[in-house]
Amino acid sequence: MFSLTGIAHRYGDATVLRVDEWRSGTGEHWLLAGASGSGKTTLLHILAALTTPTTGTILVGGTDLGGLSGAARDRWRGRNVGLVPQRLHLVGALDVADNLRLAQYLAGVPDDAHRIRTLLESVGVADLARRYPRELSQGQAQRVAVARAVVNRPALVLADEPTANLDDVHASVALDLLRAQCLASGAALVVASHDARVRPLLPHVYALPPRPGPGEAIGASA
Amino acid sequence: MNVVRLAFAYARRRPLTTAFNVALLALGVATITLVILLSHELEQRLVREATGIDLVVGAKGSPLQLVLAGIYHADVPPGNVPLAAVEELARRPLVRQVIPMALGDSYRGYRIVGTEPAFVAHYDATPAQGRAWAAPMEAVLGSEVARATGLRVGGTFAGSHGLAEGGGGHDETPYRVVGVLAPTGRVIDRLVLTGIDSVWRVHAHGDADADHARDADGGHAKPASASSLPAPAPAREVTLALVKYASPVAAASLPRAINAETVLQAASPAYESARLFTVFGIGTDVVRGFALLLVVASVFGLFVALTQALDERRYDLAIMRALGASRGKVVAVLAIESMLLAVSGLLVGLGIAHALAATIGAWLPAAGELAHGARAWQAAEWGIVALALGAGILATLIPAWRAYRQDVAATLADG
Numbered sequence: 001m002f003s004l005t006g007i008a009h010r011y012g013d014a015t016v017l018r019v020d021e022w023r024s025g026t027g028e029h030w031l032l033a034g035a036s037g038s039g040k041t042t043l044l045h046i047l048a049a050l051t052t053p054t055t056g057t058i059l060v061g062g063t064d065l066g067g068l069s070g071a072a073r074d075r076w077r078g079r080n081v082g083l084v085p086q087r088l089h090l091v092g093a094l095d096v097a098d099n100l101r102l103a104q105y106l107a108g109v110p111d112d113a114h115r116i117r118t119l120l121e122s123v124g125v126a127d128l129a130r131r132y133p134r135e136l137s138q139g140q141a142q143r144v145a146v147a148r149a150v151v152n153r154p155a156l157v158l159a160d161e162p163t164a165n166l167d168d169v170h171a172s173v174a175l176d177l178l179r180a181q182c183l184a185s186g187a188a189l190v191v192a193s194h195d196a197r198v199r200p201l202l203p204h205v206y207a208l209p210p211r212p213g214p215g216e217a218i219g220a221s222a
Numbered sequence: 223m224n225v226v227r228l229a230f231a232y233a234r235r236r237p238l239t240t241a242f243n244v245a246l247l248a249l250g251v252a253t254i255t256l257v258i259l260l261s262h263e264l265e266q267r268l269v270r271e272a273t274g275i276d277l278v279v280g281a282k283g284s285p286l287q288l289v290l291a292g293i294y295h296a297d298v299p300p301g302n303v304p305l306a307a308v309e310e311l312a313r314r315p316l317v318r319q320v321i322p323m324a325l326g327d328s329y330r331g332y333r334i335v336g337t338e339p340a341f342v343a344h345y346d347a348t349p350a351q352g353r354a355w356a357a358p359m360e361a362v363l364g365s366e367v368a369r370a371t372g373l374r375v376g377g378t379f380a381g382s383h384g385l386a387e388g389g390g391g392h393d394e395t396p397y398r399v400v401g402v403l404a405p406t407g408r409v410i411d412r413l414v415l416t417g418i419d420s421v422w423r424v425h426a427h428g429d430a431d432a433d434h435a436r437d438a439d440g441g442h443a444k445p446a447s448a449s450s451l452p453a454p455a456p457a458r459e460v461t462l463a464l465v466k467y468a469s470p471v472a473a474a475s476l477p478r479a480i481n482a483e484t485v486l487q488a489a490s491p492a493y494e495s496a497r498l499f500t501v502f503g504i505g506t507d508v509v510r511g512f513a514l515l516l517v518v519a520s521v522f523g524l525f526v527a528l529t530q531a532l533d534e535r536r537y538d539l540a541i542m543r544a545l546g547a548s549r550g551k552v553v554a555v556l557a558i559e560s561m562l563l564a565v566s567g568l569l570v571g572l573g574i575a576h577a578l579a580a581t582i583g584a585w586l587p588a589a590g591e592l593a594h595g596a597r598a599w600q601a602a603e604w605g606i607v608a609l610a611l612g613a614g615i616l617a618t619l620i621p622a623w624r625a626y627r628q629d630v631a632a633t634l635a636d637g
Contacts, residue, residue: 045631050544071548078546085634089541093231098223105223107546148545 001026001188002047002156007056009042017042019056022206024188026155029179031199032192034208040192041086043208044158047190048081049073061155078107082149082187084159084178088141090133096120096144097129100151107152115151122184123147123177138165142174150181157182159191163198175201225551229559232531239530243523244566250516251571251610252578257513258602259579261506265499268294271409272491274344276473279303279311279320279480280462285489286497292323292462293491295333295409298384299325300487302459307485316472317465324421325461327381327392332367334381334397334414336421336460342403344464345410351375352401358423361397361416365405373399381414381424395424418460517613520567524617528560532621539625540633553622557615564614568607 007019017039024030034040045051046058049065058065061080068076090099100116120126123143133141142162149157159178163171175191175198182189191202199205233240271293278292283300290297305322312320321344324336335341339354342362352375355362363373373379378396397416405411465488467473477488532539539552579596 041635042631045635048544050631050634071550074543074546074548077544083544085541085544087537089537089634091538091541093235093538094228098231101223102228102542103545106542106551111223 001028002058002060004046005057007043007046007053007058009039009046009051009053017046017053017208019043019208024190024204027182027186027188028204029182029189029202030191030204030206031202032190032206032208033194033199034192035194035210038194038208038210040194040208041160044083044160044190044192047156048083048158049077075108079109079152080155082152082154082157084142084145084149084157084162086160086162086164088145090136090141090144090148092133095130095132096125096136099133099144100148103148103151109152119147119151120144123181139170139173143177146174146177146181150185150187153185154187157187157189159189161193161195162191163193163195168197171195171197172201225555225558226562228555229562232535232555232559233562236527236531239527240563243520243527243563244570246523247517247520247564247567247610247613248570248574250513250520251568251606252574253513253516254510254606254609255572255575255603256578257506257509258600258606259575259596261502262600262602263579264502268495268499272495274466275464275491276467277465277477277480278462278489278491279308279465279486280489282485282487285487286494288462288487288489289491289494290498291325292464292489293409293495295335295413299461302461303486305458305460308460308463311463311465311480311484311486314476316468316476318468319466321464322418322460323462323464324418324459326421327383327424329367329379329381329397329414330371332364332371332412332414334361334416334421336416336418338418341464342410342415345406345408347403347406347410349401350404352399355400355415355417355420358417358420359395359397360400360420361414362401362403363399364403364411364413364415366411367414368402375399375402392424422458517609521613521617524560524563524613525620527563528556528617528621531559532556532624536628536633539628540630543628543630544634549626552625552628556622556625557618560618561611561614564610564617568610571610572603572606 001024003021003023004019005021007017008015009017032040032043042051046053046065047060049058049060049068052066063076063080065073065076090096091102094102097113097116097120100119101111101113104111104116117126117129120129123146125140125143125147128136128140128144133144136144146159149159157178162174162178166174178189178191179201181187189202191198272289275293278288280288280292280299281301281303287297287300291299308320308322311317319340321338321340323341325333327334342354347364349362350365352362361379363371368374371379377399379399380393380396382392397414397420403410403415467476473490477490480486480488539555542552542555543549576596583596
């Protein structure tokens with residue numbers, strides 16, 4: 001479904017990320033493991049075409065991301081990638097249903113109220129459609145964020161630390177929800193997490209080595 | 223969902239800030255528009271009242287005063303001139319018509335004008351009730367005079383000296399109302415009309431009156447010899463006269479000839495009213511400048527609001543990019559939100575200005591035409607539209623540039 005080859009990403013002189021080879025089949029569920037600062041979020045952003053690596057080739061669903069630029073990258077992302085950021089970032093000015101409608105609009109997908117209604121039902125927040133994000137609990141907000149990520153039936157869903165700040169029960173519920181939604185739409189799933197509780201819940205693991213250089217020492221002593 | 227709905231959602235989320243910015247812009251727009259409407263109406267009115275009159279002639283003195291007294295009836299005349307001089311003027315080939323006027327008295331603040339029927343004809347006024355004056359001491363009222371004083375055909379009244387109410391009276395020589403004119407929208411609506419001989423008759427009596435010694439108006443038309451009652455024909459005086467040219471050629475030579483060769487002074491209403499309007503213009507420029515200041519303040523207000531909104535919304539904009547929005551679309555959301563505020567302020571401001579103009583027009587009969595002007599769209603208002611929309615765009619520029627340059631990945635990562 002996607003393949004990364006020879007990826008290196010540098011900030012200034014420091015190489016912050018190196019991926020020699022990572023391939024995933026269609027609909028596979030992956031844990032992207034690694035310590036804090038190992039570049040997990042950066043790698044997710046590279047997969048989402050939000051960040052262009054310094055070198056390397058990324059193919060997602062047959063598309064070479066290096067060949068896309070500007071608005072084409074944005075359009076591709078809207079149609080093919082569902083992102084669940086760590087802080088969720090629901091749009092506070094819009095109610096829950098409109099947050100999903102916004103995702104359809106920005107991806108250039110026709111407004112589909114039925115899809116939104118059934119999706120909110122399937123993640124268990126159908127009764128919150130007219131609520132605003134500030135009126136939601138953390139767990140409810142996460143369900144909405146997952147629904148927003150899959151509303152356009154993307155081929156690839158990326159979740160950044162979805163279990164951070166959740167207790168054991170809620171962490172497993174959150175993972176189940178992500179996996180169930182990706183199974184339903186046949187999407188590949190990549191969950192970036194340093195949470196040991198997540199590892200048994202996902203069948204495939206890609207582990208990033210700790211950041212090379214001085215970063216390793218600081219990370220190790222912390 | 224679309225960018226307009228999104229912009230509305232954001233505007234609704236901060237109702238106070240939104241209302242403040244709309245109100246600030248509306249205030250500036252309303253002030254500028256009202257000044258434009260009022261000064262346009264004033265200019266129109268100055269021009270309309272003078273239409274068809276090429277010259278005002280009267281005693282030597284200030285030409286502006288002559289025009290103010292003779293056309294707008296807003297000032298006392300400079301003095302009297304012999305009727306013979308006016309009659310001589312009327313015989314000149316370059317002159318088509320001369321309408322003499324004898325001024326000096328008023329009734330409850332409305333000026334009494336002794337004149338000829340040609341005066342009524344000049345203003346295209348027709349009697350709504352009764353008839354024209356025919357005999358001395360018969361008077362015809364302008365429509366507003368009749369409305370304000372309650373006088374009707376058959377009623378009587380006595381004039382008083384000068385233009386102000388409560389001057390010394392002429393109670394012993396009352397006028398009798400024989401007609402009321404239909405409204406014309408011009409100055410004749412506010413005049414009491416009678417024959418010139420009526421005015422002479424009043425002042426033939428009045429000269430014995432001690433009041434006249436301290437009469438400040440200085441413009442009483444009267445028989446030159448007050449002791450010879452009834453007034454004899456020769457050496458009679460009028461206050462001023464309205465002159466129409468027989469040919470446009472007259473403009474080049476006639477005023478100079480009148481000023482040089484006769485006891486009369488000639489004043490051009492077109493020239494004097496333009497001069498007058500220049501004086502008003504300074505006042506309207508000041509108000510316009512003030513209104514512009516309000517608009518500048520509202521641009522700044524919009525800018526601050528958008529910049530603040532951008533700070534609060536950087537994650538929203540980043541997630542929108544993550545959801546597939548291009549840089550252009552993110553900028554469009556900001557720009558449309560700003561334009562939404564600008565257009566709201568513009569519409570509210572224009573609405574306020576036109577409603578105010580209509581209200582002023584309805585309350586002040588003298589400004590009645592404003593009510594019509596309020597429904598019209600002045601060309602200068604396009605400038606206001608451009609100003610308000612420009613303000614919206616100007617306030618958007620920097621926030622939009624920042625939104626355009628935003629590093630989405632870094633914003634999402636640090637959140």
